[in-house]
Amino acid sequence: MERKKSWIFWWLMPFVSYDMLYQNCVLGQDSCWTKCNISFPISRNQTECCMNFTDNVLNTGSLNETLRAIWTLQRVLEGTEVNGSMQLYVKTFVALLRKPNDTFRGLEIYANDTQVTPYVPLLNSKVSVQLPRELGAGPNNTIVFCMFKWPETKKRVFESPHEVYDQRLVGLSVQGKKISGLQERINITMEFTKCIKETQKPSCQFFNYSTYNFSEDGCVTHWTHGQTNITCSCNHLTYFGILIIPDPSITKKDQEILTHITVIGCSISLFTLVIAILLFITNRKLKQDVSMKVHINLVIALILLNLHFLPNQAVAAGSSSGLCLYMALLLHYSLLATFSWMALEGFHLYLLLVKVFNIYVKKYLLKLSMVGWGVPAMIVSVVVIIDRQFYGLTPLDTSNSCNTEICYITNYYVKMWTTAGLLSLVCLFNVIMFGVTVRQVLILHHTREFGQNNLDKVKKDISTLAGVMTLLGITWGLVFFSFGPLITSVLYLFCILNSLQGFFIFLWFVMSLRKAKTSATKMSSETRSTNS
Numbered sequence: 125m126e127r128k129k130s131w132i133f134w135w136l137m138p139f140v141s142y143d144m145l146y147q148n149c150v151l152g153q154d155s156c157w158t159k160c161n162i163s164f165p166i167s168r169n170q171t172e173c174c175m176n177f178t179d180n181v182l183n184t185g186s187l188n189e190t191l192r193a194i195w196t197l198q199r200v201l202e203g204t205e206v207n208g209s210m211q212l213y214v215k216t217f218v219a220l221l222r223k224p225n226d227t228f229r230g231l232e233i234y235a236n237d238t239q240v241t242p243y244v245p246l247l248n249s250k251v252s253v254q255l256p257r258e259l260g261a262g263p264n265n266t267i268v269f270c271m272f273k274w275p276e277t278k279k280r281v282f283e284s285p286h287e288v289y290d291q292r293l294v295g296l297s298v299q300g301k302k303i304s305g306l307q308e309r310i311n312i313t314m315e316f317t318k319c320i321k322e323t324q325k326p327s328c329q330f331f332n333y334s335t336y337n338f339s340e341d342g343c344v345t346h347w348t349h350g351q352t353n354i355t356c357s358c359n360h361l362t363y364f365g366i367l368i369i370p371d372p373s374i375t376k377k378d379q380e381i382l383t384h385i386t387v388i389g390c391s392i393s394l395f396t397l398v399i400a401i402l403l404f405i406t407n408r409k410l411k412q413d414v415s416m417k418v419h420i421n422l423v424i425a426l427i428l429l430n431l432h433f434l435p436n437q438a439v440a441a442g443s444s445s446g447l448c449l450y451m452a453l454l455l456h457y458s459l460l461a462t463f464s465w466m467a468l469e470g471f472h473l474y475l476l477l478v479k480v481f482n483i484y485v486k487k488y489l490l491k492l493s494m495v496g497w498g499v500p501a502m503i504v505s506v507v508v509i510i511d512r513q514f515y516g517l518t519p520l521d522t523s524n525s526c527n528t529e530i531c532y533i534t535n536y537y538v539k540m541w542t543t544a545g546l547l548s549l550v551c552l553f554n555v556i557m558f559g560v561t562v563r564q565v566l567i568l569h570h571t572r573e574f575g576q577n578n579l580d581k582v583k584k585d586i587s588t589l590a591g592v593m594t595l596l597g598i599t600w601g602l603v604f605f606s607f608g609p610l611i612t613s614v615l616y617l618f619c620i621l622n623s624l625q626g627f628f629i630f631l632w633f634v635m636s637l638r639k640a641k642t643s644a645t646k647m648s649s650e651t652r653s654t655n656s
């Protein structure tokens with residue numbers, strides 16, 4: 125009989141007075157109350173006991189028990205005897221009770237995971253609250269702030285279909301007052317600690333105990349992408365959470381189109397590069413040309429790069445960490461190989477022209493290959509040996525660790541030194557090589573002992589190579605070192621440039637093929653000079 129009465133009571137709770145709660149606490153059957161021996165006013169020890177109890181319910185109780193416990197805890201906090209100010213820390217619960225002086229002038233509360241204070245910002249502050257003067261609280265109205273984290277083991281907070289930001293809930297209430305319809309709103313600001321995907325946005329919502337559902341009514345969310353905090357402005361008090369809901373302004377369709385375009389861009393690039401390889405294999409003349417052999421190595425490096433970039437997002441979304449490690453490793457390796465072959469292209473051009481008459485390098489291509497494929501392998505090995513954790517799941521855009529994740533280098537410094545740093549070196553090296561080569565072309569142009577045909581070929585080679593390098597640098601630099609937020613337009617640009625780059629290299633091959641056919645004899649002398 126008593127038990128049943130108590131049950132009915134719990135369901136009516138949002139509407140009953142504090143007195144009734146007190147009576148039930150004393151008379152009721154709930155374990156918290158019998159164990160803690162509650163009497164009014166509630167002492168600090170009893171409140172702490174109740175917080176402990178609520179934490180247990182949170183972890184082990186059913187949803188209805190949890191809702192009940194949280195609501196009751198808030199009432200117990202309101203009824204706790206307090207002089208001025210009181211802070212309570214029990215398990216994940218952090219609470220501040222404050223009895224205002226005669227004239228309430230508003231209140232600011234700051235809380236981190238372990239502490240809460242009025243007015244003074246804390247280290248690693250996670251939540252700050254501004255309460256307006258309009259609350260009109262007096263010495264009889266304890267203001268209660270209570271914050272806790274929903275257990276990770278229970279994914280869905282209050283059965284909400286949406287994720288609750290940081291699993292964090294903030295409760296606010298004033299003893300003996302039902303606060304609603306405020307003119308000056310209360311502000312609850314949460315620091316940005318976890319990422320919000322581009323297709324999602326935060327929504328400040330409160331838990332309406334009469335509908336047993338989250339609701340947005342009376343709350344405004346202030347947040348834009350890139351902002352470091354989320355502010356909720358609400359005109360009433362209760363339990364608040366920030367739900368992560370789908371952002372209707374970026375539709376799923378946009379995302380799908382983008383994914384398709386990435387796939388198409390990389391596929392075109394791959395396709396044209398493979399055609400270039402086939403041209404090389406099937407054409408005997410091309411196969412004998414040393415320059416072509418150097419080009420084909422760059423093409424192979426690019427194919428590897430595309431092959432490991434194309435499925436990377438899918439692998440990252442999957443759960444296999446072994447596969448992700450492989451992907452990250454090979455992606456880094458093929459990117460480095462692309463860089464090294466870019467540098468070797470520059471070196472080869474230089475050698476071809478500047479040292480053409482007096483240099484014969486033994487096993488030239490083997491030596492180039494050792495550098496082109498060996499140096500990247502060495503760098504990757506060193507990184508792996510230092511720490512395997514340097515490879516793994518990481519956000520594509522480091523400035524706003526939110527959107528797409530890929531399998532790549534996880535450490536910022538390793539990434540910057542081994543990619544951006546190396547790319548700068550390669551660019552510098554190639555600029556010097558180009559400079560020297562161009563100077564030599566100008567000199568040869570005057571002496572005319574080199575032959576007009578060869579001169580034209582070298583000129584073309586210089587401009588083509590410069591084009592290819594620029595394209596390469598921009599295309600892959602865009603994705604792998606993107607400093608700013610990786611917005612949609614950048615991805616579009618990447619897709620276009622990437623498909624263009626494969627096509628450009630393909631054209632380069634076709635042009636070389638035609639040239640090889642027309643001026644095969646004239647070229648043979650220079651080819652022989654560097655051939656192994």
Ligand SMILES: *[C@@H]1O[C@H](CO)[C@@H](O)[C@H](O)[C@H]1NC(C)=O
Pocket residue numbers: 158159160161163
């Ligand atoms: C509860 O309080 C009463 C008096 O206030 C005391 O006699 C009783 O022993 C207490 N029970 C427990 C379990 O502490």
Ligand SMILES: *[C@@H]1O[C@H](CO)[C@@H](O)[C@H](O)[C@H]1NC(C)=O
Pocket residue numbers: 167169
């Ligand atoms: C509160 O608990 C502490 C130890 O847990 C005890 O020393 C103290 O007497 C208690 N105070 C009250 C008012 O029960």
Ligand SMILES: *[C@@H]1O[C@H](CO)[C@@H](O)[C@H](O)[C@H]1NC(C)=O
Pocket residue numbers: 172173176177180
């Ligand atoms: C909290 O609850 C647990 C389990 O009910 C109990 O073992 C522990 O002593 C309690 N701690 C406090 C501070 O009341």
Ligand SMILES: *[C@@H]1O[C@H](CO)[C@@H](O)[C@H](O)[C@H]1NC(C)=O
Pocket residue numbers: 186188336
């Ligand atoms: C929890 O409360 C809801 C809403 O009142 C009710 O529909 C549901 O049956 C309750 N669940 C349990 C397990 O008591």
Ligand SMILES: *[C@@H]1O[C@H](CO)[C@@H](O)[C@H](O)[C@H]1NC(C)=O
Pocket residue numbers: 205206207
């Ligand atoms: C509150 O203040 C009164 C008088 O200043 C004092 O008697 C009482 O012990 C205080 N209570 C607490 C919980 O500090």
Ligand SMILES: *[C@@H]1O[C@H](CO)[C@@H](O)[C@H](O)[C@H]1NC(C)=O
Pocket residue numbers: 208209222223224225
């Ligand atoms: C109330 O006023 C007294 C003296 O003016 C001050 O010491 C105390 O901190 C004030 N308490 C609050 C809660 O503002």
Ligand SMILES: *[C@@H]1O[C@H](CO)[C@@H](O)[C@H](O)[C@H]1NC(C)=O
Pocket residue numbers: 236237238239245246247248
């Ligand atoms: C919370 O703030 C206090 C005071 O600034 C600080 O000592 C404590 O380390 C902070 N807690 C966390 C988890 O950062």
Ligand SMILES: *[C@@H]1O[C@H](CO)[C@@H](O)[C@H](O)[C@H]1NC(C)=O
Pocket residue numbers: 230254255256257308309310311357
């Ligand atoms: C909350 O923020 C709004 C502006 O966003 C401001 O007008 C209002 O005064 C703030 N409320 C408090 C209590 O400071």
Ligand SMILES: *[C@@H]1O[C@H](CO)[C@@H](O)[C@H](O)[C@H]1NC(C)=O
Pocket residue numbers: 262263264
């Ligand atoms: C506070 O409560 C006491 C007793 O309940 C009452 O006498 C007093 O007038 C109240 N003060 C205010 C400002 O409401």
Ligand SMILES: *[C@@H]1O[C@H](CO)[C@@H](O)[C@H](O)[C@H]1NC(C)=O
Pocket residue numbers: 304332333334335339341342360
């Ligand atoms: C909670 O929901 C009920 C029923 O829809 C509604 O009447 C009430 O105003 C809501 N509470 C708040 C604070 O909006």
Ligand SMILES: *[C@@H]1O[C@H](CO)[C@@H](O)[C@H](O)[C@H]1NC(C)=O
Pocket residue numbers: 336337338339
């Ligand atoms: C809770 O509200 C959401 C919309 O905010 C609605 O889709 C859902 O059906 C509601 N759930 C219940 C149990 O009323």
Ligand SMILES: *[C@@H]1O[C@H](CO)[C@@H](O)[C@H](O)[C@H]1NC(C)=O
Pocket residue numbers: 252313351352353
């Ligand atoms: C929120 O972040 C903005 C900048 O992003 C800053 O200007 C503002 O002061 C922050 N607000 C709080 C309450 O920390």
